[in-house]
Amino acid sequence: MPSRGLENFLKENLEDLKSKGLYNEIDTLEGANGPIIKINGRELINLSSNNYLGLATDNRLIEACNEATKEYGVGAGAVRTINGTLKVHIELEEKLAKFKHTEAAIAYQSGFNCNMAAISAVMDKNDAILSDELNHASIIDGCRLSKAKIIRFNHADMDDLRAKAKEAAESGLYNKIMVITDGVFSMDGDIAKLPEIVEIAEEFDLITYVDDAHGSGVLGNGAGTVKHFGLSDKVDFQIGTLSKAIGVVGGYVAGKKDLIDWLKVRSRPFLFSTSLTPGAAAACIEAIDILSSSTELQEKLWENADYLKQGLKDIGFDIGNSETPITPVIIGDEVKTQAFSKRLNEEGVYAKSIVFPTVPRGTGRVRNMPTAAHTKEMLDQAITIYKKAGKELGII
Numbered sequence: 001m002p003s004r005g006l007e008n009f010l011k012e013n014l015e016d017l018k019s020k021g022l023y024n025e026i027d028t029l030e031g032a033n034g035p036i037i038k039i040n041g042r043e044l045i046n047l048s049s050n051n052y053l054g055l056a057t058d059n060r061l062i063e064a065c066n067e068a069t070k071e072y073g074v075g076a077g078a079v080r081t082i083n084g085t086l087k088v089h090i091e092l093e094e095k096l097a098k099f100k101h102t103e104a105a106i107a108y109q110s111g112f113n114c115n116m117a118a119i120s121a122v123m124d125k126n127d128a129i130l131s132d133e134l135n136h137a138s139i140i141d142g143c144r145l146s147k148a149k150i151i152r153f154n155h156a157d158m159d160d161l162r163a164k165a166k167e168a169a170e171s172g173l174y175n176k177i178m179v180i181t182d183g184v185f186s187m188d189g190d191i192a193k194l195p196e197i198v199e200i201a202e203e204f205d206l207i208t209y210v211d212d213a214h215g216s217g218v219l220g221n222g223a224g225t226v227k228h229f230g231l232s233d234k235v236d237f238q239i240g241t242l243s244k245a246i247g248v249v250g251g252y253v254a255g256k257k258d259l260i261d262w263l264k265v266r267s268r269p270f271l272f273s274t275s276l277t278p279g280a281a282a283a284c285i286e287a288i289d290i291l292s293s294s295t296e297l298q299e300k301l302w303e304n305a306d307y308l309k310q311g312l313k314d315i316g317f318d319i320g321n322s323e324t325p326i327t328p329v330i331i332g333d334e335v336k337t338q339a340f341s342k343r344l345n346e347e348g349v350y351a352k353s354i355v356f357p358t359v360p361r362g363t364g365r366v367r368n369m370p371t372a373a374h375t376k377e378m379l380d381q382a383i384t385i386y387k388k389a390g391k392e393l394g395i396i
């Protein structure tokens with residue numbers, strides 16, 4: 001017999017979400033997640049993936065994945081510490097360290113997992129974490145798991161960070177203090193002010209932690225936000241994901257050898273969850289090789305992003321102040337934002353609406369993620385559709 005308590009809980013809460021229009025119906029893609037996707041038999045220009053460089057469907061990665069699968073099998077068979085560490089995992093970590101200009105790196109099964117792992121392996125209830133208020137959910141959960149005191153600072157507000165760092169440091173209440181930030185904020189496309197964060201960290205002896213999920217493969221010749229600012233030796237934890245620009249799945253921490261050695265003996269998702277599949281690890285290695293040997297895909301990504309941004313701006317949309325390829329089209333009103341995204345979909349553009357509580361009330365937007373795999377024709381078509389739908393709804 002299922003519990004009546006559970007049944008009532010689910011029924012009430014699901015109904016509540018549905019009545020408020022907050023229940024998310026998930027679309028199924030009938031095929032690969034490329035620049036054109038198929039949903040319910042309809043082809044759409046896809047501006048919603050994090051597949052920045054188009055590597056998710058790159059033949060070189062597919063081949064590397066297939067070869068490793070033939071050699072090692074489909075699964076790693078165990079957690080890393082028991083006997084799930086294969087040569088391909090070591091090779092991946094060596095590549096990642098080189099790619100990030102650090103002494104060492106450790107790979108996890110996802111970026112989310114990585115934040116669960118790394119923060120709580122180092123921080124505990126006698127510590128404090130200064131966290132940007134717009135940090136990713138996995139950072140927030142990782143901080144909570146550590147039981148450290150969480151001190152939120154206003155988004156990208158360096159005066160607020162400095163004041164709170166000073167207060168925490170002078171209070172004498174904490175053993176260690178960490179500052180933690182996204183490298184690139186995914187809702188607006190702005191870049192963390194890392195030079196100032198590092199300066200504040202040096203002043204107050206803070207541990208520095210940058211989650212560069214949206215910066216790796218995009219900024220700093222591919223190496224990410226930290227490299228972009230020339231701070232590779234000044235940031236203790238460089239987190240990345242292998243699921244966005246790298247196109248596969250997984251996450252990693254890059255840093256000093258002692259840090260990585262510690263994570264290998266103390267971070268729980270590493271110790272208690274089976275390692276990346278050999279195929280995924282090999283595909284990631286191939287992606288890093290591609291990124292390290294040529295900037296062609298990044299250049300294409302930025303060219304496409306600039307083209308889309310200019311096109312949308314020229315026809316009168318508010319595209320915010322993004323410093324990266326992430327291109328929000330800010331509509332404001334929540335209901336209108338959702339109606340707009342729906343109209344775009346009907347006309348052939350797949351771009352998701354993002355509204356409160358993911359972003360502040362009154363700043364509803366449709367977020368566009370152009371990739372290196374889009375052609376000019378696709379982007380032109382998308383801009384034409386934006387124009388039509390925008391006029392219809394009185395946005396432009």
Ligand SMILES: *Cc1c(COP(=O)(O)O)cnc(C)c1O
Binds near residue numbers: 111115139213
């Ligand atoms: C996407 C994202 C993650 C999660 O990465 P996955 O590999 O998809 O689990 C973690 N942190 C940030 C900042 C992200 O944007």
